[in-house]
Amino acid sequence: MKASILRFVLKRIALGLLTLFIVSLLIFAVTQALPSDPAEAILGREATPEALEALRADFGLDKPIVVQYTNWLSGVLTGDLGTSYATSTSVSEYIGPRVGASFFLLLIAAVGSIPLSIVVGANAALRRDRKFDTTSSLVSLILAAMPEFVVGTILTIIFSTTIWQLLPAVTYLEVGAPPWSDMKGLILPVLTLLIAVTPYVARVMRAAMVEVLESDYVEMARLKGMNERTVLWRHAMPNAVGPAFQVIALNLAYLAGGVIIVERLFNFPGIGSALADAVRSRDLPVIQFLALIIAAVYVLTNLLADIGTVLVTPRLRTRLK
Amino acid sequence: MSSASGLRIIDLRLNVAATGNDIVDGINLTIEKGRVLGLVGESGSGKTTVGLAVLSHARRGVEVAHGQIFCGDTEVLALDNEAKRKIRGELVSYVPQDPASSLNPALRIGKQLIEVLEAHNFGGSDEARKARIKEMMAEVLLPTDDEYLERYPHQLSGGQQQRVGLAMAFACRPSVIVLDEPTTGLDVSTQEHVLKTIRQLTRDHGVAALYITHDLAVIADLADDVAVMYSGRVVEQGEVSEIFKNPAHPYTRHLVAAAPDIASKKSIIGLTGRAQSPGKRPVGCAFAARCELVEDACRVEFPKMVLVGGRQTAACIKATQVASVMISSAKPVSARTVGEPVVELVSVSAGYSGNTVVHDVSLTIRKGECLALVGESGSGKTTVSRAIGGLHREWTGSIRLNGRELKTMARQRAVADRLAIQYVFQNPYGSLNPRRTVGDSIVRPLVIDGKSKHDARRSVLEVLDKVSLPGSYANKYPDQLSGGERQRIAIARALVSEPEVLVCDEVTSALDVLVQAAIVDLLSDLRRQLGLAMLFVTHNLPLVRSIADEVAVMSEGRIVEVGPSESVIGNPQQQYTQSLISATPSIERSMR
Numbered sequence: 001m002k003a004s005i006l007r008f009v010l011k012r013i014a015l016g017l018l019t020l021f022i023v024s025l026l027i028f029a030v031t032q033a034l035p036s037d038p039a040e041a042i043l044g045r046e047a048t049p050e051a052l053e054a055l056r057a058d059f060g061l062d063k064p065i066v067v068q069y070t071n072w073l074s075g076v077l078t079g080d081l082g083t084s085y086a087t088s089t090s091v092s093e094y095i096g097p098r099v100g101a102s103f104f105l106l107l108i109a110a111v112g113s114i115p116l117s118i119v120v121g122a123n124a125a126l127r128r129d130r131k132f133d134t135t136s137s138l139v140s141l142i143l144a145a146m147p148e149f150v151v152g153t154i155l156t157i158i159f160s161t162t163i164w165q166l167l168p169a170v171t172y173l174e175v176g177a178p179p180w181s182d183m184k185g186l187i188l189p190v191l192t193l194l195i196a197v198t199p200y201v202a203r204v205m206r207a208a209m210v211e212v213l214e215s216d217y218v219e220m221a222r223l224k225g226m227n228e229r230t231v232l233w234r235h236a237m238p239n240a241v242g243p244a245f246q247v248i249a250l251n252l253a254y255l256a257g258g259v260i261i262v263e264r265l266f267n268f269p270g271i272g273s274a275l276a277d278a279v280r281s282r283d284l285p286v287i288q289f290l291a292l293i294i295a296a297v298y299v300l301t302n303l304l305a306d307i308g309t310v311l312v313t314p315r316l317r318t319r320l321k
Numbered sequence: 322m323s324s325a326s327g328l329r330i331i332d333l334r335l336n337v338a339a340t341g342n343d344i345v346d347g348i349n350l351t352i353e354k355g356r357v358l359g360l361v362g363e364s365g366s367g368k369t370t371v372g373l374a375v376l377s378h379a380r381r382g383v384e385v386a387h388g389q390i391f392c393g394d395t396e397v398l399a400l401d402n403e404a405k406r407k408i409r410g411e412l413v414s415y416v417p418q419d420p421a422s423s424l425n426p427a428l429r430i431g432k433q434l435i436e437v438l439e440a441h442n443f444g445g446s447d448e449a450r451k452a453r454i455k456e457m458m459a460e461v462l463l464p465t466d467d468e469y470l471e472r473y474p475h476q477l478s479g480g481q482q483q484r485v486g487l488a489m490a491f492a493c494r495p496s497v498i499v500l501d502e503p504t505t506g507l508d509v510s511t512q513e514h515v516l517k518t519i520r521q522l523t524r525d526h527g528v529a530a531l532y533i534t535h536d537l538a539v540i541a542d543l544a545d546d547v548a549v550m551y552s553g554r555v556v557e558q559g560e561v562s563e564i565f566k567n568p569a570h571p572y573t574r575h576l577v578a579a580a581p582d583i584a585s586k587k588s589i590i591g592l593t594g595r596a597q598s599p600g601k602r603p604v605g606c607a608f609a610a611r612c613e614l615v616e617d618a619c620r621v622e623f624p625k626m627v628l629v630g631g632r633q634t635a636a637c638i639k640a641t642q643v644a645s646v647m648i649s650s651a652k653p654v655s656a657r658t659v660g661e662p663v664v665e666l667v668s669v670s671a672g673y674s675g676n677t678v679v680h681d682v683s684l685t686i687r688k689g690e691c692l693a694l695v696g697e698s699g700s701g702k703t704t705v706s707r708a709i710g711g712l713h714r715e716w717t718g719s720i721r722l723n724g725r726e727l728k729t730m731a732r733q734r735a736v737a738d739r740l741a742i743q744y745v746f747q748n749p750y751g752s753l754n755p756r757r758t759v760g761d762s763i764v765r766p767l768v769i770d771g772k773s774k775h776d777a778r779r780s781v782l783e784v785l786d787k788v789s790l791p792g793s794y795a796n797k798y799p800d801q802l803s804g805g806e807r808q809r810i811a812i813a814r815a816l817v818s819e820p821e822v823l824v825c826d827e828v829t830s831a832l833d834v835l836v837q838a839a840i841v842d843l844l845s846d847l848r849r850q851l852g853l854a855m856l857f858v859t860h861n862l863p864l865v866r867s868i869a870d871e872v873a874v875m876s877e878g879r880i881v882e883v884g885p886s887e888s889v890i891g892n893p894q895q896q897y898t899q900s901l902i903s904a905t906p907s908i909e910r911s912m913r
């Protein structure tokens with residue numbers, strides 16, 4: 001039983017790594033195929049052909065593409081991410097702290113939004129067609145329809161500029177400083193991300209919960225004399241979170257993308273702003289690594305969701321060989 | 322109130338909350354301790370609604386309008402929510418229809434059992450509760466070891482799940498128990514065990530049991546009293562022997578006449594039409610539209626319960642005369658003529674991805690004859706019928722149509738062979754396209770075949786007539802039809818290709834007994850008129866005697882006995898057939 005779960009997990013991890021490998025191929029192919037020349041982007045239009053040639057050789061851009069890819073991949077695997085074209089510093093030094101900061105942002109948003117959306121969704125299902133349900137449905141529909149930059153802007157207007165001046169409109173976080181050193185500056189970015197995902201997950205949770213609450217086994221639990229708390233937590237919830245896991249995973253992956261916009265908006269020194277800068281300066285090593293990181297987040301959340309779903313669903317769990 | 326009465330329902334009415342229309346009304350029932358009352362009636366008549374009310378529960382959208390329900394001395398409808406919760410599972414418990422969906426898939430069965438005891442603080446200590454669980458598991462004939470209690474519901478068979486449901490219901494020693502079709506969907510031998518357990522537990526523990534079912538034979542076998550529901554009302558009640566020997570309400574009479582019986586060769590008689598749903602029910606007797614004794618007085622007000630004799634009462638203004646007026650007009654069962662073989666199976670074996678589930682089956686279906694293929698679930702009946710229809714890929718052996726060898730799959734067969742064998746499916750709901758009119762569904766095979774529109778249209782009217790539906794039905798959509806009408810359409814669709822062979826797979830198992838009888842009647846007529854060879858696949862043994870000339874009994878993929886249905890059912894030679902037949906409840910046997 002235990003061994004079978006372990007085997008399943010290992011198999012999923014292997015599958016995830018394979019996915020990442022294929023993604024790395026795609027990333028490399030696409031970024032190399034970008035129309036503009038990084039050497040030209042850095043040296044400008046007036047650069048001499050010799051200078052351009054020298055720079056290209058420096059970056060290894062003159063080697064065959066397969067060699068470039070294997071060099072890059074072995075670099076990634078050994079922790080040597082190459083040198084940023086734009087800043088001439090090592091990519092790991094440049095990106096490392098930003099990745100940490102973004103992960104921190106993502107983590108608080110996830111830790112906040114998962115329980116919040118489960119509680120809101122479950123409550124709406126329990127009070128189906130009553131006030132809490134209709135209000136939360138309406139509010140979540142409106143919020144889900146708004147893009148992050150609108151939400152972020154509205155929050156800024158409310159909390160830091162026009163109405164109240166409670167919170168900073170931008171983050172004053174030094175690159176490299178621990179993200180929690182500017183707690184106040186974190187509030188608005190986190191809130192924006194929360195609002196971006198919670199409504200959606202809450203709606204899915206509500207739908208899953210409504211279905212479970214209508215099920216024969218929940219009716220049976222009531223007819224056995226279980227109190228409402230037990231009915232909800234023991235009989236309904238475990239059957240509703242399985243399907244919700246998948247949606248939560250998709251949304252966390254989406255958060256990894258949404259973080260870019262939010263970071264720009266609040267000037268938060270994370271991967272989002274780094275990526276935007278890198279794209280502007282055709283800084284290939286940085287773009288490639290960040291794309292890989294975002295893909296890894298995607299693969300990881302889906303992996304966790306799949307494992308989680310299997311663990312909470314006995315029918316799936318006992319089927320493992 | 323006498324101390325002997327376990328359950329008393331007084332003038333109960335439940336409404337659809339949104340409209341105020343009655344779902345059930347005027348329900349009065351009494352069940353004494355240690356007795357079983359069988360509540361019968363067709364689908365939608367309100368049986369479950371009454372059963373749930375006994376636990377002071379109404380489904381979403383349903384509300385109690387008035388009435389009282391006493392479980393012992395407790396009036397359960399008057400309790401507040403917390404008190405209701407306390408009596409559920411302790412004073413009165415419920416065994417649901419579908420054990421598979423009523424056990425929580427995410428919880429181990431041991432947990433689901435013990436939590437009832439915990440919720441009612443039964444036994445006082447964990448050890449006492451564990452001991453009680455083991456005691457209950459033993460009483461319902463399930464293993465008592467810890468490994469078994471650690472299982473999840475999906476790791477149990479249907480019969481085992483239902484016995485867990487029973488163990489759960491009896492765990493706190495309730496004084497009233499409601500069983501809602503607890504054996505529907507179980508094989509007869511499993512059903513026999515479950516019924517025995519129920520009988521034993523109710524007698525031993527002096528429980529008043531309300532047993533809901535649409536199967537009259539089960540009631541005859543198990544219950545002491547019967548109440549018959551029609552359109553939300555109890556139309557007749559009394560002791561089992563009174564009701565089955567001398568039904569006094571025309572509806573009950575029809576029910577009994579329509580019920581096939583394993584103990585006799587009886588031609589079952591159906592009845593067309595259907596009961597109206599809440600809100601559309603007529604004033605007066607709800608059965609009036611289908612009753613051959615109807616007169617103007619019937620439509621004035623709901624007929625009062627009349628004492629017919631003994632403890633038997635019936636809600637019909639003619640209750641005391643019904644017996645002498647309604648003589649069952651059974652058609653004579655036509656004499657058997659031995660026709661030419663149309664379909665022959667020789668040593669057919671079949672399987673799924675290398676796993677053989679049907680072994681060496683040889684059968685002959687003759688012109689104008691019906692061969693019934695019976696067996697418990699999983700015995701391979703459907704696999705055989707699908708192989709004949711060319712719907713199954715993995716089979717070996719030989720299937721011949723009029724002496725010609727048939728190809729494995731329908732699409733490899735010649736057009737004429739394909740049209741000659743038609744298949745009618747089990748589920749009348751799933752087999753018709755909801756977006757197509759009935760007429761379109763019927764002509765599809767013809768249109769594919771290249772017939773002109775005009776000809777096709779005429780054929781539709783012809784086959785509708787054959788299945789006794791008016792031509793106007795061609796323009797209806799499936800959701801505008803009742804279950805029986807849909808099954809007629811499915812048969813019409815098969816007939817339109819003028820087949821020689823009709824393969825019917827469990828075609829009546831989703832239908833109420835009156836409708837079932839009407840469909841069986843229709844199939845027998847068609848067989849005679851059109852000289853069809855028919856394979857009738859069913860798990861319903863009693864039905865075999867009423868429809869089939871020949872029967873083949875299947876068990877674990879093999880034919881264990883085959884022969885004329887009269888001799889196989891009346892005088893079975895194989896032990897397996899004998900055990901099947903003795904496990905099948907029968908009205909006649911119970912009344913002897």
Ligand SMILES: Nc1ncnc2c1ncn2[C@@H]1O[C@H](COP(=O)(O)OP(=O)(O)OP(=O)(O)O)[C@@H](O)[C@H]1O
Pocket residue numbers: 337344362363364365366367368369370371380381382383535598599
């Ligand atoms: N929640 C509901 N809201 C409104 N009407 C309902 C509801 N549930 C059931 N009904 C209606 O009440 C009637 C009785 O339903 P009920 O389930 O009690 O019948 P039943 O005799 O148990 O049928 P079956 O044999 O199919 O289980 C049906 O006409 C049904 O359509």
Ligand code: SF4
Pocket residue numbers: 570571572606607608609610612613614615616619624636637638639640
């Ligand atoms: S009351 Fe009239 S319509 Fe109703 S069952 Fe009796 S005779 Fe038939």
Ligand SMILES: [Mg+2]
Pocket residue numbers: 368369370501
């Ligand atoms: Mg029911």
